[in-house]
Amino acid sequence: MKRLIIAVQKSGRLQEGSLELLRECGLKVDYRNGQLKVITPDYPSEILFLRNSDIPGYVADGVVDLGIVGSNLLEEEESETELVLGLNFSKCRLSFAVPKNSKIREVADLEGTRIATSYPVSVRKFLSKEGITADIHTISGSVEIAPALNLADVIADVVSTGNTLFQNNLRELFSFLDSEAVLIKGKQFDPEKQDLLDQLVFRIQSVLAAKEFKYILLNAPKQKLDAICNTLPGMKSPTILPLAIDGWVSVHSVVKQKEVWKVVQQLKTEGAQGILVCPIEKMIS
Numbered sequence: 001m002k003r004l005i006i007a008v009q010k011s012g013r014l015q016e017g018s019l020e021l022l023r024e025c026g027l028k029v030d031y032r033n034g035q036l037k038v039i040t041p042d043y044p045s046e047i048l049f050l051r052n053s054d055i056p057g058y059v060a061d062g063v064v065d066l067g068i069v070g071s072n073l074l075e076e077e078e079s080e081t082e083l084v085l086g087l088n089f090s091k092c093r094l095s096f097a098v099p100k101n102s103k104i105r106e107v108a109d110l111e112g113t114r115i116a117t118s119y120p121v122s123v124r125k126f127l128s129k130e131g132i133t134a135d136i137h138t139i140s141g142s143v144e145i146a147p148a149l150n151l152a153d154v155i156a157d158v159v160s161t162g163n164t165l166f167q168n169n170l171r172e173l174f175s176f177l178d179s180e181a182v183l184i185k186g187k188q189f190d191p192e193k194q195d196l197l198d199q200l201v202f203r204i205q206s207v208l209a210a211k212e213f214k215y216i217l218l219n220a221p222k223q224k225l226d227a228i229c230n231t232l233p234g235m236k237s238p239t240i241l242p243l244a245i246d247g248w249v250s251v252h253s254v255v256k257q258k259e260v261w262k263v264v265q266q267l268k269t270e271g272a273q274g275i276l277v278c279p280i281e282k283m284i285s
Helices: 013-024 052-061 071-077 120-130 163-167 191-211 222-231 257-269
Strands: 004-009 037-040 045-050 066-070 081-086 092-099 114-117 135-138 154-159 170-179 181-186 213-221 239-242 248-256 273-279
Touching: 004 013, 004 052, 004 191, 013 066, 013 181, 013 191, 045 052, 052 066, 052 071, 052 081, 052 181, 066 071, 071 081, 071 120, 071 170, 071 181, 081 191, 114 120, 120 135, 120 170, 154 170, 163 170, 181 191, 191 213, 213 222, 213 257, 222 248, 222 257, 248 257, 257 273
Parallel strands: 004 045, 004 066, 114 135, 114 154
Antiparallel strands: 037 045, 066 181, 081 181, 092 154, 092 170, 213 248, 213 273, 239 248
8 A cells, every 4th residue: 555655853843743733634643752653553654753954855855755844944955845835833934143232233234244054055045135245154053152152243043932042142133034834745756645645735724724713602692693793704604503592592603713802802792692712623614
């Protein structure tokens, strides 16, 4: 039987999110720290745990069928792979940062500076686009220490919360590349595995869609129903069920995550009672 071979990060910030997503998609990944391979018993796939920087090359060479990596790594590696879809987790940005007392404030101030980074390709692309000439020093890890050691005037590194910059007495100048976890495949992907890939993508999309919405239930007096339904457009229209109490109904709908609190406040104003907001595990349109 054909199996999808999927590469995920051996260790680091992407691994946890990758395994959580695959499990939410129904793949039983029984992983123990240090394992290099897991065969999923309930879906035809093998999960390989590789060094993050090796994944794009393995996917491009056809050693593995799919990989989950940060999109910033794709920019940096420039490998022969194709984006399947964004996965909406492990979001971060590539940013320039300088010591807090630095006089460097904007793009033009980078001219002639020394920049330490683990992402030289991405930095060169940005500087070239801006017409800036700088001396780029490639450093593998611990980039934040470079200014303190007088190795660089500026660093360019991955930023998520900014806490690491703060702890190293650095301030963020500006970001130049946004990144998130993505699913990639090789350009010579085995066509006989396309159906398996389509099934996996369908599951992922259902899981990701569910994270963007909440299921909402409430009780409402019939005379307020029109106003409440206008507040709850849902996917198509709210579901309305009669209650045992005369003159009252139960209303069920779906609301965008980012609009939940605004909608709940409006519903209370319109006379809704007993409002419940619940997570959605999967959502199939």
